Amino acid sequence: EVQLVESGGGLVQPGGSLKLSCAASGFDFSASPMHWVRQASGKGLEWIGQIRIKTKNYATAYGTSMKGRFTISRDDSKNTAYLQMNSLKTEDTAVYYCARPKGFCLNDACYHWFLSWGQGTLVTVSS
Amino acid sequence: DIVMTQSPDSLAVSLGERATINCKSSQSVLNRSNKENYLAWYQQKPGQPPKVLIYWSSTRESGVPDRFSGSGSGTDFTLTISSLQSEDVAVYYCQQYYTTPITFGQGTRLEI
Numbered sequence: 001e002v003q004l005v006e007s008g009g010g011l012v013q014p015g016g017s018l019k020l021s022c023a024a025s026g027f028d029f030s031a032s033p034m035h036w037v038r039q040a041s042g043k044g045l046e047w048i049g050q051i052r053i054k055t056k057n058y059a060t061a062y063g064t065s066m067k068g069r070f071t072i073s074r075d076d077s078k079n080t081a082y083l084q085m086n087s088l089k090t091e092d093t094a095v096y097y098c099a100r101p102k103g104f105c106l107n108d109a110c111y112h113w114f115l116s117w118g119q120g121t122l123v124t125v126s127s
Numbered sequence: 128d129i130v131m132t133q134s135p136d137s138l139a140v141s142l143g144e145r146a147t148i149n150c151k152s153s154q155s156v157l158n159r160s161n162k163e164n165y166l167a168w169y170q171q172k173p174g175q176p177p178k179v180l181i182y183w184s185s186t187r188e189s190g191v192p193d194r195f196s197g198s199g200s201g202t203d204f205t206l207t208i209s210s211l212q213s214e215d216v217a218v219y220y221c222q223q224y225y226t227t228p229i230t231f232g233q234g235t236r237l238e239i
Contacts, residue, residue: 035229044233044234045231061227063228064228092155102179103192109226111144111224111225113167113179114222117178119176120176
């Protein structure tokens, strides 16, 4: 059974940093790109970004409003993906999900929808 | 970025009746080479992560009841629930994966 478990959320002050983890099991993690998606309370879904696999040099891509502040990484030896968030703003308050995609990648582009999701971890940015 | 716009924002449908949710993209998500539309639909119930229902605009994910169907092409898409059940109360989202950044519609709340 595929399981994704996010952790690391909590309360952080504006301007602060936080690193989220996503522990994966039940599938070949090293062979799967991974994504992060967030959702503010009562709001819609917002794609944060993705990380590809080792043979694609762990290439990353990010949503427009996250570039430069958020960094996705992974440790295949630990079956874990990470989301480093810096310079946090109040509007970053949300539940953060990691997701295992389905679809394919071709050359430099990936075409993914999201097959499996974690339960999410809440990040609250407030003074 | 491709903007995804859903309509309506919310709707109420009687049990056993048909529910129709629309999704419009600001540019085409049809790949003319493989003739596939790069569009997915999700269902999200309170306190749960989203669950994929449909991908390639009309392919039902394994285990999804056949009362759920997707249609459309290019920029205009529809999710149809043929006979609404009580367990279908949820928020529904469309998502394009034609290009990055991946973008979602704002969601449609479906009630009985």
